[in-house]
Structure formats: structure tokens, C-alpha cells
Amino acid sequence: AQSVTQLDSQVPVFEEAPVELRCNYSSSVSVYLFWYVQYPNQGLQLLLKYLSGSTLVKGINGFEAEFNKSQTSFHLRKPSVHISDTAEYFCASEVSGNTPLVFGKGTRLSVIA
């Protein structure tokens, strides 16, 4: 069965510093990978997705993620964070075949002024 592990439950970081949110997945078949962001008191919004092709994926708000098949990882990065990036971030995977997304437990990013 597929699973998604987000290694950090909380990540505090100073404004304008770089950040990496880690995500590992397990799947023995082809997988699609997603990062969603949830701002306070809102629903989840898609940040970026990896389907195929280039392993470096760029998303909204300056975020990017790199798919690494050998390490089964899909870490999210941003070179310089803003206060407005404070939110919870969810990594999710889907294997081919119309199966539901499997979400990680989320990482709470807190940007400190």
C-alpha cells in the first residue's frame, strides 16, 4: 500500500531564510505527487504537482519541489520565505488507476519576523 511520510511536523524559520519541507513516499508502481497548502481557516489549495518529465517542479508563490525516485522523496523548497507563507503544507501521492490521494500528516511552517 502506498504511504506518505512528512518527516517534520513543525518547521520554524526566519523571514527571508530558505526552507525545505521533507516528504517521502512509498509505492512500488508509478506515482503522482502533490503538495497542498492550507492557510489558517481555509481549505487545501494545490501548490504544485509532479506527473512526469522534469524532476524539478515549480509551483505558485515561489515554491518548487524535486522528485527523486532513488530516494523516494519529493521535498518542497523555497529560497526565501515570507510571513505570508505561514501555513500547513501537505504532501500527497496517487498511484495510477483513479485511486484517492494519500496525504501525509502535514508540516506546519511558521515564518518568524
Place this chain on the structure above:
Amino acid sequence: DAGVIQSPRHEVTEMGQEVTLRCKPISGHDYLFWYRQTMMRGLELLIYFNNNVPIDDSGMPEDRFSAKMPNASFSTLKIQPSEPRDSAVYFCASSSQGWPNEQFFGPGTRLTVL
């Protein structure tokens, strides 16, 4: 497009009362998902529908929970009777047929059971 619409946005009720949460998916989407989010358990998939038919309800916690999708534009999640431990944010999401299954989430309903 208006996105996924959920109502009510907030619900406060007393233990033992029936609660009905409503969801209107994005027009043309074939899949509809109900999730529950709590601090303790994170985001949990409760049930999902494909073309109005329930596909997997293994995440529904108890018989007190039921979900229906009478047509392609409307779904309900009902809790009867409600208990304080049902307090959570309930999200509805929808997606189109095929993969990848990019889901679009509603704003959620914050349920408080006193």
C-alpha cells in the same frame, strides 16, 4: 467557476443532535470526497463517491455517520447522534475522472459539538 461550496461554514450543536453538512462539487467533476481534520488525527478520508455511487466508506468512523450523493451536484454528510468527539473541520473535495486525481477542496465546515 465558484469552486467547491460547503455549508454551513460553522456549526455549533449539542450532543445528541443530528448534524447535516452539505457540499456542492465543481460542475463536471465525477469524484467527491469527504474528509475530517483534527489536531490529533490530521486529515482523514471518510468516504468518496464516483458518479454519485459510494466507492469506499471504510474511513467512516461509526454507524452514526452517513453520506449520500443524490445527484451530481449535491452531497450530504450526516452525523446522528452527534458527540463531542465529532468536533472537527469537515472538508469536501471534488475531482474529475481520470488521473492524476487533482482534488479541489471546499473551505470546510467547522463543527463544534458541546
